[in-house]
Amino acid sequence: MQLVVGRIGRPHGLRGDVTVDVRTDDPERRFAPGAVLSTDPASAGPLVVASRRWHSGILLVRFEGVDDRNGAEELRGTTLVIDSADVPPSDDPDEFYDHQLIGLTVVTPGGERAGEVTDVLHHGQDLLVIRRGGREVYVPFVKALVPEIDLEKGTLLVDGPAGLLDPDQIA
Structure with missing residues (x-):
């Protein structure tokens, strides 16, 4: 089963950064540089996180191979997913995914x-x-x-x- 961890929004700047609507409780781990994310539609990925930073409460991510605003615009609306098997079980019996x-x-x-x-x-x-x-x-x-x-x-x-x-x- 695939789990949605984010959705790519509009480009930010000229160097390929995109805004990401975060849908995970662990964005620091899911969007760490080097993290590989599958996509929906699958033809857009997989995408490898090159860098990430927070700007005014919005996560900005740059993916490897996306070096300009046009490339970033092509990713707009893409859903970022991971496999549920990659999510470790919680140690807290009252915590659920x-x-x-x-x-x-x-x-x-x-x-x-x-x-x-x-x-x-x-x-x-x-x-x-x-x-x-x-x-x-x-x-x-x-x-x-x-x-x-x-x-x-x-x-x-x-x-x-x-x-x-x-x-x-x-x-």
Whole structure:
């Protein structure tokens, strides 16, 4: 399985730097000089990081062989990916990678199937996107609401207030 670690944005400057929309919790490692990243579309890569730096909170990356603004512009919109097998397991039993959560069956304390995790959003507070009845429900990914995750069984327990998993109810 491939994991998205970033998406190439607009060129920055004239020497081939590009902005990267970071989608990994470890950008220093994923975008270290010498790191090799696969791409989607595959025809754009693989790409080797030549250098990286932060500028006003935005990651700027230069890839080997991309030496000017035109080359950087050709990469715009390219998704940067790694193989999930290259991600070491976490030592923390309460820490999960997005790819481990996506696809889990959501259950209630009573054992009722309540949907499936389809995405994890990182907006200051991590949010689980749960597909339920053809609609999406957003649940904060906090221990108080998600007290139990069983990767072997493929389930995630959501124990929240009444209406939390009801997309038609406003709390």
